[in-house]
């Protein structure tokens with residue numbers, strides 16, 4: 001099918017959305033959910049309903065976990081070369097559908113196809129292909145003991161993995177969970193986010209002809225109703241989650257009762273610090289990229305606490321405001337659109353709430369944004385202008401909470417020690433970035449900043465091969481590396497062989 005014009009892309013995505021409505025993929029088949037309950041999936045750029053998703057609960061969880069449990073033994077014992085071959089075929093099948101998936105994801109998330117979902121579809125494939133190559137890497141070690149005793153460890157797949165993902169980058173979040181879990185020999189039940197279930201369903205539909213039935217299952221629904229019974233299910237032996245810190249903490253509680261490990265990739269309120277000796281052109285581009293302008297700020301690594309040295313403050317702000325205004329906002333399926341809409345009314349209202357707090361704060365100034373765009377064609381969608389606010393005290397919720405929208409605070413500083421202290425004065429510890437040409441300062445920052453993902457003179461995102469994760473409220477565990485795959489998706493068995501019979 002040709003997908004060269006906006007109406008073609010829209011028609012294509014809407015047809016998929018209609019076909020996938022009310023479905024789940026369980027035991028290798030796209031099929032109606034057991035529940036008859038449905039909830040609408042919205043196009044956040046227009047407010048229209050584009051489909052209905054199944055509101056799964058306990059019975060659908062049971063069926064999916066049973067399928068995954070049934071498929072486990074054969075998948076776990078499949079020679080790893082064969083697991084790799086199958087996963088490589090799965091990656092190729094997704095690769096062939098990247099454009100289609102990018103359209104559907106843009107339709108249901110409001111992320112622009114040109115700047116976000118197309119690139120994300122590429123990353124989705126890269127991650128699965130990367131982990132496919134590591135199916136043979138779940139290796140143990142050998143340890144010399146005393147004479148005539150030999151110790152080795154094996155890594156054993158955990159069994160059924162329960163994966164729960166959010167809505168901000170669902171294509172790549174799906175393979176971030178599937179890749180390492182499946183390569184290590186586990187089977188998976190994934191629950192998609194209620195705001196963005198359809199492209200994820202389509203991924204599993206594509207995989208159903210390639211993976212053995214039951215190896216990868218997906219259900220849709222809400223957190224308490226579908227996510228919780230999945231996480232609590234006695235046969236789910238590992239939980240892997242991306243989302244808010246509050247829900248991450250809930251999942252740790254659920255898993256605690258059955259002594260099951262949890263990997264949690266959670267929120268952030270990430271400092272982005274510009275020193276006066278920085279290359280300002282790079283730094284301004286980095287502030288804009290750090291704000292995740294092209295994802296409406298909806299990224300856990302977004303650099304939403306911007307600190308700029310007083311010597312260059314006015315200059316950097318002036319240029320950043322210009323750069324932010326240049327981002328073309330519009331229909332996410334238009335090739336010319338660079339900035340799409342916020343995911344939902346709930347998130348839109350959250351953004352408005354924090355901006356209202358800022359407005360009511362004495363001394364605070366909205367430097368740009370702070371409103372919906374004027375364009376009347378965007379009035380039914382959750383569009384919001386990228387917003388910079390200064391004069392916010394460090395203890396304001398605007399400066400402390402993860403807003404998860406196109407809003408950042410900016411502040412001038414003169415003292416490196418003071419700004420470092422302020423950067424670390426956060427409940428979160430995910431990403432942190434410094435712009436400087438001074439190597440000693442850069443290394444000082446690396447040594448002392450409390451963050452799991454530190455960058456100097458760039459502000460990019462995680463990808464296959466870049467080990468990724470947070471500290472403090474930003475989570476526990478790591479993703480995207482073969483070591484994290486082994487650590488989080490297998491358990492170690494220690495074996496000692498005593499030669500037994502005295503020496504011959």
Ligand code: NAI
Nearest residue numbers: 165166192193222223227228243244247266267300402404
């Ligand atoms: P959330 O953390 O509530 O939802 C993420 C996923 O967890 C969804 O699939 C949801 O259905 C599921 N979930 C919710 N409650 C659950 C429960 N009790 N048991 C099992 N699963 C559960 O995130 P939400 O409500 O969509 O967004 C709220 C805030 O969370 C955002 O404003 C942002 O601050 C943060 N967030 C962070 C993300 C990240 O990438 N770190 C992604 C999405 C949200």
Ligand code: MG
Nearest residue numbers: 223243244247
């Ligand atoms: Mg929630």
